[in-house]
Amino acid sequence: MPLALDTSQGAAELAESLLPPLGNRWLHTQAVAARAREASAAVPEAERDLLVASAWLHDIGYAPELRDTGFHPLDGARHLESLGAPDRLVRLVAHHSGAVYEAEQRGLSAELDVYDREDSPILDALIYADMTTGPAGQSFDFDRRMDEILDRYEVGSVVHVAISKARPYLGAAVERTRDRLRSDQPM
Ligand SMILES: [Fe+2]
Numbered sequence: 001m002p003l004a005l006d007t008s009q010g011a012a013e014l015a016e017s018l019l020p021p022l023g024n025r026w027l028h029t030q031a032v033a034a035r036a037r038e039a040s041a042a043v044p045e046a047e048r049d050l051l052v053a054s055a056w057l058h059d060i061g062y063a064p065e066l067r068d069t070g071f072h073p074l075d076g077a078r079h080l081e082s083l084g085a086p087d088r089l090v091r092l093v094a095h096h097s098g099a100v101y102e103a104e105q106r107g108l109s110a111e112l113d114v115y116d117r118e119d120s121p122i123l124d125a126l127i128y129a130d131m132t133t134g135p136a137g138q139s140f141d142f143d144r145r146m147d148e149i150l151d152r153y154e155v156g157s158v159v160h161v162a163i164s165k166a167r168p169y170l171g172a173a174v175e176r177t178r179d180r181l182r183s184d185q186p187m
Pocket residue numbers: 058059072096097
């Protein structure tokens with residue numbers, strides 16, 4: 001029986017079966033998973049492995065064989081659902097890194113709304129890991145990552161508009177994660 005997809009090992013195996021041909025996207029994913037592991041003290045102990053699993057899987061919707069709507073958080077979440085993945089993992093992938101903002105630009109809000117967004121330390125930490133990792137796995141601070149995305153996509157394009165609107169939301173999630181990592185409070 002394959003490993004559960006909400007474990008870091010099961011998630012890593014699925015990611016590795018889909019993403020290596022994508023080059024940089026695979027480097028990015030591996031680095032986001034490592035970053036999520038480093039940030040795992042920001043979430044309750046029982047959720048740390050789920051955080052790392054969601055990091056492994058957050059971008060699987062970019063795999064060509066999963067492409068359906070062309071909106072990767074939704075395509076990734078639907079694929080995980082079709083594999084019987086636990087709901088919480090599906091919802092984290094659907095809502096990673098401000099997906100609602102891009103869904104709005106793409107006219108896919110209703111499709112994404114099928115999945116509830118949990119506003120929680122774990123979603124914040126997933127955003128933190130993704131938004132402090134560059135497109136080829138580099139370690140970037142948040143502002144550099146934002147600028148890099150805005151540079152990569154044309155002004156007025158769906159992603160450019162969505163990221164510009166999402167920036168305060170994403171920055172707040174990164175800040176909350178940093179605060180949790182700094183505090184001595186055990187989660
Ligand atoms: Fe993504």
